[in-house]
Amino acid sequence: xxxxxxxxxxxxxxxxxxxxxxxxxxxxxxxxxxxxxxxxxxxxxxxxxxxxxxxxxxxxxxxxxxxxxxxxxxxxxxxxxxxxxxxxxxxxxxxxxxxxxxxxxxxxxxxxxxxxxxxxxxxxxxxxxxxxxxxxxxxxxxxxxxxxxxxxxxxxxxxxxxxxxxxxxxxxxxxxxxxxxxxxxxxxxxxxxxxxxxxxxxxxxxxxxxxxxxxxxxxxxxxxxxxxxxxxxxxxxxxxxxxxxxxxxxxxxxxxxxxxxxxxxxxxxxxxxxxxxxxxxxxxxxxxxxxxxxxxxxxxxxxxxxxxxxxxxxxxxxxxxxxxxxxxxxxxxxxxxxxxxxxxxxxxxxxxxxxxxxxxxxxxxxxxxxxxxxxxxxxxxxxx
Numbered sequence: 001x002x003x004x005x006x007x008x009x010x011x012x013x014x015x016x017x018x019x020x021x022x023x024x025x026x027x028x029x030x031x032x033x034x035x036x037x038x039x040x041x042x043x044x045x046x047x048x049x050x051x052x053x054x055x056x057x058x059x060x061x062x063x064x065x066x067x068x069x070x071x072x073x074x075x076x077x078x079x080x081x082x083x084x085x086x087x088x089x090x091x092x093x094x095x096x097x098x099x100x101x102x103x104x105x106x107x108x109x110x111x112x113x114x115x116x117x118x119x120x121x122x123x124x125x126x127x128x129x130x131x132x133x134x135x136x137x138x139x140x141x142x143x144x145x146x147x148x149x150x151x152x153x154x155x156x157x158x159x160x161x162x163x164x165x166x167x168x169x170x171x172x173x174x175x176x177x178x179x180x181x182x183x184x185x186x187x188x189x190x191x192x193x194x195x196x197x198x199x200x201x202x203x204x205x206x207x208x209x210x211x212x213x214x215x216x217x218x219x220x221x222x223x224x225x226x227x228x229x230x231x232x233x234x235x236x237x238x239x240x241x242x243x244x245x246x247x248x249x250x251x252x253x254x255x256x257x258x259x260x261x262x263x264x265x266x267x268x269x270x271x272x273x274x275x276x277x278x279x280x281x282x283x284x285x286x287x288x289x290x291x292x293x294x295x296x297x298x299x300x301x302x303x304x305x306x307x308x309x310x311x312x313x314x315x316x317x318x319x320x321x322x323x324x325x326x327x328x329x330x331x332x333x334x335x336x337x338x339x340x341x342x343x344x345x346x347x348x349x350x351x352x353x354x355x356x357x358x359x360x361x362x363x364x365x366x367x368x369x370x371x372x373x374x375x376x377x378x379x380x381x382x383x384x
Contacts, residue, residue, distance in 0.1 A: 005107045005316055010073040012058060012106040013090065017068040018099025018267050025068035029060045032100065033072050035093050053078060081114035083240045083283060091270070103271045105278065112316030115243060118286045120252040121319025122312070122344050125286045128228050128252055129165045130201025136338055136370055137346045138163070139205075139254075139324060140353050140363065142188065143170035149179040153187035155359060160195035160202035162363025164353075166346070167192060168205035168231050171256045175210065182221065189225045205254055209233045212241060219249045228252060232285075235259040239283040246284020254324060255285035261297075272303045277310025280321075287322035287346055292337065295327035308341055322346045331369045338370075 017028055033055030038045050045054060058071040079086040094100045120128065129137060140159045142152045156167045167188070175181040185206045192204040208218060208230035215237075222230060229252040234242045236258055246253055257276060263269040270279075276288045288311060291297040292304050308323035325337060326348035334347050349366055356362030 005109050005112060005314075008108055009076050009110070011076055011079070011089070011108060011111070013072045013074065013102060014104040015070045015072060016063075016101040016103055016267070017070055019066045019068060021066065023066075025060050025062050025070065026057070028068070029057045029070035029072060032070070032094055033057055033074075036072075036089060037074055037078055039093070076108045076111045079111060081111065083115065083243050084238075086111075087239065087279075095269075097268075099267055101265065101268055101271065102274055104274060107316065109316060112282070112318070115282050116247045116284050117282060117316065117318030118253075118284055118321045119246045119250075120286045122286075122322055124319065125229070125252050125322060129203055131165060134343045136334075136341075136343055137165040137322070138363075138366055138370055139166045139168060139346050139348045140164045141168055141170050141348065141350050142173065143350070143354065145170060145172045145176070146178050149184040149187045152179055152184055153191040155354075156188040156204060157191035157195055158360040159353065159363050160192045160200050160204075161198070162360040163200065163367030164202055164349075164363045166203045166205050166229065166254075168254065169207035171207055171209065171231060171233060171258055173207050181206075181210070181218065185221065185227065186225060189227055193226065203229045203252075205229045205231050207231045208245075208251075209236050209256070212237065215241070215245070219245070219251070222251065223249075229254065229286075231256055233258040234280055234283060234285070235263070239279065242280075242283040242285065246286075252286045253284060254287045254289060255280045255283075257288070257290050260290075271306070272299065273306035273310040277307045278315065281311055281315065281318060285321055286319075287324045289324040289326055289348060291327040292325045292329075297327065305340075308345070312344060320344065324348055326350065328352070331366055334366065334369055 017025060019025060019028060037053055037055040042050055053075055055072055055074045058073050060068060060070040062068045074089055079089050091102060142155055159167050173179060189204050192202050195202060204227060206227060209232055231254050232242055233256040260275060263275060264272055276290055280288045290307055291299060293299050293301040311323050312320040324346040329347050329349045330352035353359050353362045
């Protein structure tokens with residue numbers, strides 16, 4: 001999927017359509033253009049309003065039996081320079097239809113300028129980890145749900161001492177009685193800080209996803225403890241919450257893809273590169289976690305490469321963000337994938353570390369693998 005910016009005042013959407021028997025592709029495309037903007041038959045819309053606010057069909061072509069591809073243009077002013085309305089413009093009402101899949105957007109430069117994008121990006125997050133060479137980073141997860149705060153902290157300390165660059169909460173760790181948020185964060189941050197006082201440079205990444213009316217106090221707590229990064233699930237708290245955190249919290253943000261599957265249908269929703277690679281980055285994610293091909297989530301290698309390309313290629317003035325690859329990451333798999341994805345990548349190791357009889361030794365082995373040789377450039381053009 002290729003995405004570009006342009007200096008004009010319209011968003012141009014590329015959409016794959018599934019058509020009912022006998023349905024006209026041109027009629028379907030024109031209906032979507034109306035639905036997402038003026039939401040009226042154009043005969044009922046005054047001409048000046050139609051010219052200023054109505055969506056239009058740029059091109060439409062049938063691509064197979066009951067299939068078509070359309071390019072639609074919407075006025076950028078209809079987004080109001082607000083992220084909730086931008087999402088509404090892209091996929092609001094048509095999300096309740098079927099057979100509408102957004103594959104790409106050409107973004108007006110002026111609209112992109114209204115959003116912060118990543119506060120740290122690839123270079124800033126690498127610097128926060130204390131890594132001075134251009135190599136992939138290692139991320140490990142604290143789990144399972146049900147461990148106590150002291151047990152999670154002990155595990156965090158072992159992983160940090162073994163050389164992991166970032167240790168994050170599992171996305172299911174919230175404020176449960178087994179490991180309450182305040183106690184867990186304080187204990188884990190201290191355990192990682194203790195490892196750092198003995199020669200390591202690791203970031204603890206607590207799960208900040210939670211009730212909106214408590215995010216402010218939780219951010220203040222993280223800041224007071226010296227925490228410099230957080231995990232956030234954009235589709236659980238809302239993309240605009242991520243935007244606000246990126247602009248104001250001072251935290252590097254790793255985005256978790258929880259709930260994304262509902263929007264990533266094969267025939268309806270968003271292409272993964274558009275949702276994870278562009279919209280999450282536009283909202284302010286410094287890195288986006290997603291499952292790599294070949295595991296229980298069944299994304300293709302092409303889709304995974306396209307996400308990585310979208311996170312790192314030029315998009316307005318945004319800093320590039322890290323693809324964070326999860327799903328069965330052990331030393332052998334990291335060795336193969338680093339040659340494909342290159343140095344500006346984070347590898348998320350889960351069971352390969354937690355199932356190791358000595359997590360600290362397992363972490364050290366992964367760190368040795370990452371530092372064993374420079375990563376050749378990956379092939380991430382996104383071209384097919």
